[in-house]
Amino acid sequence: MTSTTMDAATAELLTGSLRNLFAGSAGRAVGPALETLGWSEVVAEDPAGATTLLFTEHGRALASSHALDAVLLAELDQVLPAGNGTRAVLYPHPGDGDQPSTVDGPVRGLLLAGLESVDEVVVPVRESGSVALLTADPGSLPTEPVAGFDAGSGWLTVTGWQPSGTTVPAAKAWERAVAAGRRALAAEIAGVCQAALGLAVAHTSARVQYGRPIASFQAVRHRLAEGHVAINDSASMLDAAWAAAGSADGGAWAAALAKLRAGRAQAEVMRHCVQVLGAMGLTSESAMHRYVTRASALDALLGGHRALSEATGRTLLAGAPADPVVEV
Structure with a gap:
């Protein structure tokens, strides 16, 4: 979980409100709806917790909105x-x-x-x-x-x-804006992955072969467990990225690593989810394809995980300091 001052009850209440918001409007009118919720006060109180909650639910709902614009503009409007x-x-x-x-x-x-x-x-x-x-x-x-x-x-x-x-x-402002955007995107990718994994769990629990749900087979359980671990691993890196967000460059290095990890996680999660759905995972009859395509599109935005891996490698080989230090 991302570091947050938000208590569990408040987080649960806000999560429910956000899910209702996206279910009712597909997220396109998210700005005015968030104003009604007093979201600016929530963000001012707990930027990490509020931003992570918002974009996780944005991802779960496969919403399209200008929510990410607001994150970048908070930095760009200053110049x-x-x-x-x-x-x-x-x-x-x-x-x-x-x-x-x-x-x-x-x-x-x-x-x-x-x-x-x-x-x-x-x-x-x-x-x-x-x-x-x-x-x-x-x-x-x-x-x-x-x-x-x-x-x-x-x-x-x-x-x-x-x-x-x-x-x-706007070189410095753009650097900070991209860092903020990458943290938000890492949370959004995690939301897409969580929804996809939930769909895979539901399918494997309902699908019966040889007289029992396929979710009881060890090979299937391993795939689902690996997806869960990948999501949690990504969340840990996002936690580190938020801890570095107060630096002069907006925590650009850590934010890039969080986005990189989220991109890798989505590739692993979607591969496992499609696999355990079998033929259903390859057809438009299942909603899985929507999560696969959205996760990949979000990964590509502001630098995909492959490009970020290469850039990170070049930076490390050039002798630049790496804080936080993580396996990439």
């Missing part, structure tokens, strides 16, 4: 001019890893929900070897629904947009 309404963030395209497009364009990226209620989009770009920010009119962005692996997620791709306007230097 941006005052806005005149609701802002969203354009994320680097997964094909570019965690690197924004160059300022001379064209820009490509991802939006995590529709822009109907958005007044301004914050676009990170690379300029003179560093990261800067500029803002865009939502109507100027050429968007298309994400197709392929996680089609139906509500995410949008932006391609071919030509930047214009004044940029704002």
Whole structure:
């Protein structure tokens, strides 16, 4: 579990409220609904506990919303001019890893929900070897629904947009924003994995072969246990990432490791879940494919686990200090 000052009863109450929220709105109107719950006060009291709860349930529900935007904007708004309404963030395209497009364009990226209620989009770009920010009119962005692996997620791709306007230097703010985003994504991936594992447990408990549930067979139980261990291992790294969040760079190193571990966990959990479901795990008849695709898509956002493993290896080989030190 992530370090938190929240007592068990409060956590249980908030978890129930969040599940009701996502069940009723699919998460798209999460901002106003959270305001009704007084969520800003919960976050101010316990940032680690509140953020982990929110994104774990966001993942469980397979929700699409601007919730992650709010996490990044908490850091980016400190260097941006005052806005005149609701802002969203354009994320680097997964094909570019965690690197924004160059300022001379064209820009490509991802939006995590529709822009109907958005007044301004914050676009990170690379300029003179560093990261800067500029803002865009939502109507100027050429968007298309994400197709392929996680089609139906509500995410949008932006391609071919030509930047214009004044940029704002934001290297440090972007580093802190990415760290915050990676902590939130690690929790969200864990929520997706928990839901998938729950589905696998339910299936193997109901499926009977040779006169008994297949969940009673040792090979199946081992797969489910390994998935559970992977999720808990990821949660431990997220705990360490939150402990480092107060540093000047926002705990960038630890956040990258938490995201890396979460990405590895989802790969292991989904492999085991699909395997124990047998043929059902390979068809659209089961909901498992939705968790598989969403977990993989979240892993790719702000740096997938393979890319982060390579970057971590290069950093360690270069002699950089590693705190926390973990097996990667």
